[in-house]
Amino acid sequence: MERSTRQRRAIREAFLEAGRPLSPQEVLELAKQKVPSLGLATVYRTLKGLVEEGFLTPVALPGEPSRYEPAGREHHHHFLCRLCGRVFELSGCDLTLESHLPPGFLAEGHEVTVYGRCPDCA
Amino acid sequence: MERSTRQRRAIREAFLEAGRPLSPQEVLELAKQKVPSLGLATVYRTLKGLVEEGFLTPVALPGEPSRYEPAGREHHHHFLCRLCGRVFELSGCDLTLESHLPPGFLAEGHEVTVYGRCPDCA
DNA sequence: TCCCGCATGAAAACTTCTTCTCAAGTTGCT
DNA sequence: AGCAACTTGAGAAGAAGTTTTCATGCGGGA
Incomplete structure (x- = not known):
């Protein structure tokens, strides 16, 4: 390259x-x-x-x-439109799930995907 | 079958x-x-x-x-151990992300995956 | 502008996962 | 137990995504 x-x-x-x-x-x-x-x-x-x-x-x-x-964006998640198949960025993240894992589990990261309709397909 | x-x-x-x-x-x-x-x-x-x-x-x-x-379990998410590659169920879900999507987006569902170490690998 | 060497495009090859084929083995009804 | 039909196992074949091959095409320094 x-x-x-x-x-x-x-x-x-x-x-x-x-x-x-x-x-x-x-x-x-x-x-x-x-x-x-x-x-x-x-x-x-x-x-x-x-x-x-x-x-x-x-x-x-x-x-x-x-x-x-x-690369280099803030921590964020993604939205997948079930109709057109395009993926969009979702800003922010208030996931607190990592804090109540079962005992013994060690969280290092997470991913969230939301499914639905994008503005063009809604 | x-x-x-x-x-x-x-x-x-x-x-x-x-x-x-x-x-x-x-x-x-x-x-x-x-x-x-x-x-x-x-x-x-x-x-x-x-x-x-x-x-x-x-x-x-x-x-x-x-x-x-x-099949038939309650809504839940998953934990993937980066070391052994096994997947575990995580109970509960307090995701509120769906409520503050950008305007025009319509959420129909979501998935959360947490990555880390399972008790055997921690 | 010339020219070397990296980059490109098309097709073939590869990977990984999943399904199909078919001869041989089992199941379950009688 | 006998038998027809369904099931199994191994390998071939298929599907989808990605990488490699190689002849040709360009980029950019001299």
Whole structure:
């Protein structure tokens, strides 16, 4: 991940413009609007590089293929629209569940996913 | 899913004895202690049948293959041990996140996964 | 502008998980 | 016990996502 190519710029921009976690397929579709010849292999290669250089972090959701979002954001969770399949960021978190775990369990982190309809699909 | 065979009894018992969500592989290992000849294909077939007849429900966790647990339990969430990879049930849920979603979003459900160390691995 | 070397795209290969195929083994009714 | 039908086990096949291969295409320093 060294040179600045049209493809890599398009993929970076796709994340900045989308403002939500994107799957490799979504990245392909969005970035293809700027670089129509873009291939899926390049998307995967670039995502890998952007994670290594700290621009992106992977986002895993239950039963979903992995997505990516810009790194360095505050602790937050995600909303998955059951209709269009898009994922959105939810700000904030008042989860206190970690404090009443059964004895002996040691919490190190948590993830919350809310399911429903996004504004476009509601 | 009609006949009562050694295999199907062993798989049902595995869930009742484990008391936690099991992946197909875990089911195979546990049930094999009772029926050593057990094959993975039978595990998948039986899991499918047990879901259809309402004895089990699927459990999806971020980035994990699907697991199954006895159906009909109260609303609850899950704990994934990062060391041994086993999943445990967490009782209760005081999540209020659904009430302060951004405008336009409609929540229909949620999932919480806590990561850490289980008592055996802590 | 030239040119080396990294990057790209398409297809093949791989992984991981799950389902199907089919010959052989069991179940349960009689 | 006898038998028809259902079930099983092993391996092949399928599905979905991701990585690799390799010939060709570009980026950017000299």
